[in-house]
Amino acid sequence: MKLLAVYLSLDVRSVTLLLLVMGLSTPGQAEITSLDSGNIEDVLNNAGVALVNFYADWCRFSQMLHPIFEEASNIVREEFPDTKQVVFARVDCDQHSDIAQRYRITKYPTLKLFRNGMMMKREYRGQRSVAAIADFIRQQQVDPVKEIHSMEEVNTLDRSKRNIIGYFNQKDSDNYHTYEKVANILRDDCMFLAAFSPVSDSERFSGDNMIFKPVGESIPDMVYLGSLTNFDLTYAWAQDKCVPLVREITFENGEELTEEGIPFLILFHIKEDTESLEKFQHEVARQLISEKGSINFLHADCDKFRHPLLHIQKTPADCPVIAIDSFRHMYVFPDFKDLAIPGKLRQFVLDLHSGKLHREFHHGPDPTESTPGQEETEGEVASNPPESSFQKLAPSETRYTILSRDRDEL
Numbered sequence: 001m002k003l004l005a006v007y008l009s010l011d012v013r014s015v016t017l018l019l020l021v022m023g024l025s026t027p028g029q030a031e032i033t034s035l036d037s038g039n040i041e042d043v044l045n046n047a048g049v050a051l052v053n054f055y056a057d058w059c060r061f062s063q064m065l066h067p068i069f070e071e072a073s074n075i076v077r078e079e080f081p082d083t084k085q086v087v088f089a090r091v092d093c094d095q096h097s098d099i100a101q102r103y104r105i106t107k108y109p110t111l112k113l114f115r116n117g118m119m120m121k122r123e124y125r126g127q128r129s130v131a132a133i134a135d136f137i138r139q140q141q142v143d144p145v146k147e148i149h150s151m152e153e154v155n156t157l158d159r160s161k162r163n164i165i166g167y168f169n170q171k172d173s174d175n176y177h178t179y180e181k182v183a184n185i186l187r188d189d190c191m192f193l194a195a196f197s198p199v200s201d202s203e204r205f206s207g208d209n210m211i212f213k214p215v216g217e218s219i220p221d222m223v224y225l226g227s228l229t230n231f232d233l234t235y236a237w238a239q240d241k242c243v244p245l246v247r248e249i250t251f252e253n254g255e256e257l258t259e260e261g262i263p264f265l266i267l268f269h270i271k272e273d274t275e276s277l278e279k280f281q282h283e284v285a286r287q288l289i290s291e292k293g294s295i296n297f298l299h300a301d302c303d304k305f306r307h308p309l310l311h312i313q314k315t316p317a318d319c320p321v322i323a324i325d326s327f328r329h330m331y332v333f334p335d336f337k338d339l340a341i342p343g344k345l346r347q348f349v350l351d352l353h354s355g356k357l358h359r360e361f362h363h364g365p366d367p368t369e370s371t372p373g374q375e376e377t378e379g380e381v382a383s384n385p386p387e388s389s390f391q392k393l394a395p396s397e398t399r400y401t402i403l404s405r406d407r408d409e410l
Helices: 002-022 040-045 060-079 097-102 130-140 151-156 174-185 231-242 254-259 274-287 306-311 336-340 344-354 356-363
Strands: 032-034 049-055 086-092 110-115 145-147 163-168 191-196 209-213 264-269 296-301 321-325 330-332
Touching: 032 060, 040 049, 040 086, 049 060, 049 130, 060 086, 060 130, 110 174, 145 174, 151 191, 163 174, 163 231, 174 191, 174 231, 209 231, 264 274, 274 296, 274 336, 274 344, 306 321, 321 336, 321 344, 336 344, 344 356
Parallel strands: 032 086, 049 086, 145 191, 163 191, 264 296
Antiparallel strands: 049 110, 163 209, 264 321, 321 330
16 A cells, blocks of 8 residues: 555656646745736836746747746745845747847747846757756856955956956945946956955045956057946946957857858967967958948957868868858958958958859859959859858757748848
């Protein structure tokens, strides 16, 4: 009889677990806030941190996530009972397509993080488990600002990272609260430090201020000259310094960068070859600043990204190599030595946008650029450009329901 009771108990547990996975049973009472156009502004603006699940009921991945998301919410609520400190929320994208469009939802489910109403650029892409989601929220609660207890600590900073240092009279001040808010938003892009009186006194001869220490020992500090009580100005200045024009692509951020949906202009270089990277950064800033927003400027480690190099018939021995990945095809910049030729890199990018790169790969050089005396061979077609390699880093259909989105043939 006791043995039968044990078996029955195990069967009940098994059924309960199965129902949990299927989304038909939820342990405990989850506090998930359903968002709509009437409450979304109020809920997000009053939440220190909000994790929002954008879903569709018919999506099987959304169905699988529901019980996990709810259980993670239960665990987090026990640790952070203040409902304004952490909020778990959800948006039914079929019912509220206007909200889905506003936040550019291209796949289900999408977990986006908000801080004080501002959507963070990096969404949650980690493991879909209760422990992983709960741990992610715990990490968001860690203070991103490290306090400096001695000015000698400034001389030992890791100059391979971007550092912003704030000098304040006291912690309980409007200036520091603005700084802390900015640090929370940009915590993944910069190291934030702060010193308070009396430690900060020698750096506060004109009042509270903050400085940016760029990567590298030889580059001078940059001082913020605006008002620290103005969040928008402070954030804009810090973002400009913390988020580089040319970003590194890795396997960790590849999905995120690919999902932005704009082509890549990539420098493949040996990790230790900082000289080529500096030249590329300089020319991008000089020739292509107006193209920011229409193309992503990236650099990649040749050794880590051997496969894309092989795709364009290159090896690490050929680096540095510059290429464009349009997410349909890859195009190689003729010669890295031509980088400094005025307008050369810019024309390469413009030729992508105009379709010239694609056209010439299919049909040979445009007629206006034929070599004098060279006869065109009717019907001759050049070989196709290599297919996109980085498109493979895009969100996977084994993890998301991808919404169809047409791309131009480039």
